[in-house]
Amino acid sequence: MVNSVGIFNEKVHEVNGAKGVRIYSAVSAFPRVVSVTSGKGGVGKTNIVGNLAIALRRLGKRVLILDGDLGLANIDIIFGLSPAYNIRHVISGEKDLAEVIVEGPEGILIIPAGSGVHELAHLTNGQKLNLLNEFDTLDGDFDIFLIDTGAGISSNIIYFNIAAQERIVVATCEPSSIRSASALMEIMHTQHGTRRFKLLVNMVNDEEEARSVFEDLTGSLERFGKDMSLEYLGFILKDDNFQRAAREQCPVLQRYPESAASKGFCELAERFLASSENGLSDGNIKFFWRKLISCH
Numbered sequence: 001m002v003n004s005v006g007i008f009n010e011k012v013h014e015v016n017g018a019k020g021v022r023i024y025s026a027v028s029a030f031p032r033v034v035s036v037t038s039g040k041g042g043v044g045k046t047n048i049v050g051n052l053a054i055a056l057r058r059l060g061k062r063v064l065i066l067d068g069d070l071g072l073a074n075i076d077i078i079f080g081l082s083p084a085y086n087i088r089h090v091i092s093g094e095k096d097l098a099e100v101i102v103e104g105p106e107g108i109l110i111i112p113a114g115s116g117v118h119e120l121a122h123l124t125n126g127q128k129l130n131l132l133n134e135f136d137t138l139d140g141d142f143d144i145f146l147i148d149t150g151a152g153i154s155s156n157i158i159y160f161n162i163a164a165q166e167r168i169v170v171a172t173c174e175p176s177s178i179r180s181a182s183a184l185m186e187i188m189h190t191q192h193g194t195r196r197f198k199l200l201v202n203m204v205n206d207e208e209e210a211r212s213v214f215e216d217l218t219g220s221l222e223r224f225g226k227d228m229s230l231e232y233l234g235f236i237l238k239d240d241n242f243q244r245a246a247r248e249q250c251p252v253l254q255r256y257p258e259s260a261a262s263k264g265f266c267e268l269a270e271r272f273l274a275s276s277e278n279g280l281s282d283g284n285i286k287f288f289w290r291k292l293i294s295c296h
């Protein structure tokens with residue numbers, strides 16, 4: 001079991017590759033726990049999580065990312081990291097969380113995904129307990145906990161979205177992306193009672209396109225249930241610099257700070273911080289894991 005005092009006193013851990021991990025010193029506020037999700041794959045979630053995390057750091061926020069794409073890790077690729085351990089080692093009890101967390105650019109901390117962790121639903125009680133024990137003490141150390149969920153309606157993705165406090169749905173203006181975003185929200189609402197979502201529209205040519213996706217989805221939600229809400233968080237323009245940055249395994253905000261996309265991420269971070277928390281008042285990361293585990 002993790003030594004929480006050691007971890008949270010700015011101790012530098014020589015773990016998980018060359019870099020040690022410096023976990024921030026404990027502060028009492030509870031973080032916002034936010035999933036970034038989509039119906040259709042390839043709409044930009046992982047890039048959004050990585051770049052939004054950097055933009056939030058630059059606004060002074062302490063950010064922890066969970067790569068929730070448990071079958072196919074990819075946040076580490078965006079950051080050019082090769083973590084030696086991942087969440088699978090925490091689940092199995094082989095490693096403490098502090099040994100698994102890696103430091104990304106600008107002090108972002110990342111819990112890498114474990115290839116081979118296919119279904120949270122199939123965890124044994126002992127494995128669930130390992131997870132809970134490890135995550136129990138994280139709350140005071142971060143302002144924002146971002147979860148890159150992967151795409152679709154598989155059980156892991158639905159569970160991450162139920163357990164998070166806030167859900168950012170990413171869609172593009174492709175009809176298949178809009179339809180699948182709508183289907184994801186409908187399932188979350190009808191099967192799990194989730195009512196509030198936030199929308200980020202990616203890869204658009206201009207704001208008008210983004211607004212029309214928002215209107216389409218708002219119309220769908222009104223048909224599903226009067227009590228549902230979709231908050232518009234804005235848009236990121238289509239930008240070829242993503243491809244260039246990807247080849248260099250560097251987030252676009254770091255590599256091409258003057259690009260249209262980078263400006264979009266800075267605005268998104270400000271808008272996100274100004275947007276309402278769907279709030280719990282205490283123990284948010286702890287609550288997230290308890291909720292996640294108890295979904296099964």
Ligand SMILES: Nc1ncnc2c1ncn2[C@@H]1O[C@H](COP(=O)(O)OP(=O)(O)OP(=O)(O)O)[C@@H](O)[C@H]1O
Nearest residue numbers: 041042043044045046047151203237238239242243
């Ligand atoms: N605004 C954008 N403009 C141009 N290309 C983009 C933009 N956002 C993302 N991309 C590109 O789209 C591709 C998919 O991005 P990404 O891997 O982040 O999507 P994803 O939603 O995480 O995919 P998956 O569902 O497979 O996890 C990448 O090649 C990325 O560089």
Ligand SMILES: [Mg+2]
Nearest residue numbers: 045046074150
């Ligand atoms: Mg992804």
